Amino acid sequence: MLELRSLTKCYSSVPAIDNISFQVKPGEVLGCLGPNGSGKSTTVKIITGLLEPTRGEVLFRGKNIREDLAAHKRVIGYVPEEANLYPFLSGLEYLELTGRLRGLPGRVLSRRANTLLELFSMHPHRHTVISAYSKGMRQRILLIAALLHNPDLIIFDEPLSGLDVTSAMIFQKLVSELSREGKTIFYCSHVLEIVEKVCSHVAILRKGKQLAYGTVAELKQFQAMPSLEAAFAHLVQEVDAEQAARSIVDTVNA
């Protein structure tokens, strides 16, 4: 189980996240929602061990992750919001590098990398350098790299970014399969429709604070709203979208 206990992260004494607490059990998919700048990626970076919290702690299977960060990194699969791929490596070389860093034996690594490349329709492009990949192709390599070592804790930060319709559909089914396998999944997204479909639980952040946390059904019921989108809008929407759009068009017309 993944447990966040009163997590706070400050930048120059300004909190990016403030007292965030929740749990994700094996087989659960927690959707983390919130407007831009609300603290989703900051939370993700703390869970992956990339950032140290100012206060609070993250436990995985009952142990503070910072006690052995190397061991923690071996059990997590992470798809970051921004791809930091080596542009001069081919897709296959990148996967081989990632797999070796995670200690996968050569034969297992080669088999898994090639099969996953095929499943994500990347096999024909495996020897092409990453700098020549399209955005969606890079994203698919990131997804494969995150799953290659069969991690128990999977963290997705905007995983659908740039994916085409077919890849997005496969991804959606994949999340459900992974949760059935008993993986613990943390999923940040702005795509509420998919969050509603794939997530068992939802945490909503706004300006670094946790506004709501519960199952999708609880959230809808509590807000007396028909959909997650409506419940979300009710909780966090600060602007009249129609009015804002009109003002933008008026401004560029003036």
Ligand SMILES: Nc1ncnc2c1ncn2[C@@H]1O[C@H](COP(=O)(O)OP(=O)(O)OP(=O)(O)O)[C@@H](O)[C@H]1O
């Ligand atoms: N390295 C940094 N230095 C200073 N402030 C930062 C840093 N990284 C993030 N922040 C601030 O922390 C807050 C939360 O940022 P974060 O990236 O976690 O938001 P987010 O919810 O992931 O947003 P988005 O939906 O745009 O990805 C923002 O106010 C941001 O400006």
Ligand SMILES: [Mg+2]
């Ligand atoms: Mg983010």
